[in-house]
Amino acid sequence: MVNTLILTIGIVGISLVLGLGLALLLNRTFPLRGLSRSLLIAPIFVMPTVTAVVWKNLLMNPVFGLLSWLMNSLGFSRIDLLAQYPRQSIMAIAIWEWTPFMMLILLAGLQGIPDELLEAARLDGATSVGEFRFVVLPLLGLYIQLSIMLGTIYVLQIFGEIYVATQGGPGTATTTLPFYVFQTISQANDVGTSSAQGVLAVVLASIIAAILLRLLAKSVTKGVQI
DSSP: HHHHHHHHHHHHHHHHHHHHHHHHHSOOOOOHHHHHHHHTTTGGOOOHHHHHHHIIIIITTTTTHHHHHHHHTTTOOOHHHHHSSSHHHHHHHHHHHHHHHHHHHHHHHHSSSOHHHHHHHTTTOOOOOHHIIIIIITHHHHHHHHHHHHHHHHHTOOOHHHHHHHHTTTTTTTTTHHHHHHHHHHTTHHHHHHHHHHHHHHHHHHHHHHHHHHHHHHHHHHHHHO
């Protein structure tokens, strides 16, 4: 459960920040913006197992992986990321998958902000930082909460990346609750215990989803009243 919470908070939090930055970038006009947007959302359409295979073999392989080659080219020793930093590696793989998802939701929120509000803020002397802090960010609150809720629900179920990249290891460093249920029924062949674990996983996800939905409903009600 500790691994599940750490991975979920880390993946959702970092993906949200990166997604917000990319959304702010794509909300501006620049050459090849359409092509950039298409390339940035591409990771959404890649299956988790395929993503894990690519990262494990092409990027993180300690012998012929791209990251190891870069480290060696810069004068550093090669490093086995999946063995020495397994949790961070899984987070990196999942962040690459989920950042475009966050970006799309936040980009929709940015495009829904009236230009009149931004122009009024500039006329009042607001800087770019002030405009973002006092105008853009409050208006994105609902979309940020929606991103957190959906991201948390989906990331809690992360399985394919762990199964392909680390098999829950080394040891139990990347064993999450869903993967632990899988291990119990596939390796120990203990249907009863795995069923109980599955029920606990569903209860945990339901509690988190209920809390996030309540917060989202309060935000919607407050926005309607305003």
